[in-house]
Every structure is written in structure tokens, then in C-alpha cells.
Amino acid sequence: MKADALRGHLDPMILAVVEAEPLHGYAIMEALLERSGGELDLPTGTLYPALRRLERAGYLASEWSTVGGRKRRTYQLTSSGAKMLASGKQDWLTFRAVVEGVLRPSQA
Amino acid sequence: MKADALRGHLDPMILAVVEAEPLHGYAIMEALLERSGGELDLPTGTLYPALRRLERAGYLASEWSTVGGRKRRTYQLTSSGAKMLASGKQDWLTFRAVVEGVLRPSQA
DNA sequence: CCCTCATAGGTAGGTTGGCTACATGTTGCC
DNA sequence: GGCAACATGTAGCCAACCTACCTATGAGGG
Secondary structure, eight states: OOSGGGTTTHHHHHHHHTTSSOEEHHHHHHHHHHHTTTOOOOOHHHHHHHHHHHHHTTSEEEEEEEETTEEEEEEEEOHHHHHHHHHHHHHHHHHHHHHHHHHSOOOO | OOSGGGTTTHHHHHHHHTTSSOEEHHHHHHHHHHHTTTOOOOOHHHHHHHHHHHHHTTSEEEEEEEETTEEEEEEEEOHHHHHHHHHHHHHHHHHHHHHHHHHSOOOO
């Protein structure tokens, strides 16, 4: 999968995995990997900046903890983030319709 | 629709509209607009550089003509472009599966 | 004891492609 | 005369994703 493809689609995906329960960064990476069937293996240089961006934007809130001697920063969805996720899902449907409308062999 | 969303997905869409018949830039714009149900209204600053990029890459070949006093540059798909389009369509299916696998409410 | 892997977090800097804004010229219609 | 539609293009901005790098702990094998 090309790198650019993800552009603008990553944010809702991140928000989606923390929707059900708060997760820390590493666990988010694993969740994305699992839910994508092994396709979405984000480098840390993508994920961590993205999380900070989403927190700055107010869509996520974070909290530090220590588990088994390791520091974790756990992110949870804010109410603003939930709205963003909902609209992101809607945007995805629109986007999908656009791409498929164009890509479809076209019945003329 | 956010601007970034298009990143990396535009190329196959352009190739797709010239698949059936060669078209000039302006006509490609209109075709995209129509096939997308009015959603995909590309600025010229996006389309024309993209066409040149695709030609440089060997996926499109162009030819000048004059119709009704107006100069047109008509693009047609090369065989290399056809391959690219096919793989782009496949990539789209993969990408769609990834996004929807992650976005889906998740049955846990 | 040491090495390596998995776990856990992060930054700096490069790339790139879609965007805004601008520039040019024609035809056709009011 | 003026404006919309037709037609093509460039320069430069910016955001986001990437590569490459850094730090640190715990667990397991040799």
C-alpha cells in the first residue's frame, strides 16, 4: 500500500480504535495492525506525531501511567473526538462513493 | 471532502476516465465532476500538473490539436498506464478493506 | 552475564502532491 | 463592451506521512 494513500484517512482510523476503550500508543499500533489484517503497520514516526496532533486538536486526551516498569501514555476519545469520528466515518462513505464512481468501468 | 483525502488516489482516477477514450484536460475535469456526482471539482492547479506527472511517468501520452480555435492537449492511456490503472484498482480494494476493517464499529 | 527481542515513547528532517493564486488567450452570447 | 465558458498552464505553500535515529525497561536464551 502506497504511503500517500493514507493521507487524511489515518485520523478517523486512530479515533476508531480508541472508541471502545482507551489505549496507549503501542496498543493502538497493534490494534490497527490487527484490524487491518496485518496491512497497516505504522512506523512510530507516523503514529506518535499523529497522536500528539489529535490531542492538540482536542480529539484525544492522554494520561500517563506505569505498568510493569514501563511508562504508558493512554489516550481516550473526547466528546469532540467522538463527533470528529462520526463525521470522519461519513466523509469516508462520501469519499468511497467518489472514488468508486470514477473508477467503475463506467457504463457510459 | 478534505483535500488530503485525495492524496495517492487521484492518479488511478485520472487514468480511469481516459481508459475508454482519449480526452483533453478540460474534458477530464468534467468527466471527473460528472462521474463523482459533482463532488470532485479539481482546480486546474491540481489537474494539469497531475497530467504532466502521469505523462512523464509514461502512463499517458499526449497530442496537441486545435478545435474551434482552441488548443487542446489530448491524453490517452499507454499500455503501461493500463497496467498502472489495473494495479491502482487493486490497490483501492486493499485500501478500502483496510480502512473499513479499522473503522468498522468492531465486534471485538 | 550478555545479547536480543518485544515493549514503550519520542524527535528531526525530507518528500511530495494537492492547493491557492495568478497568468494567458479564445469563442459566444447578451 | 463585458462576462461566462472553454482551455492550458506555473510558482510557491503546506500538511502529513515517512525514514532514520534516539532512549529505556523487562523477559528469555545461551
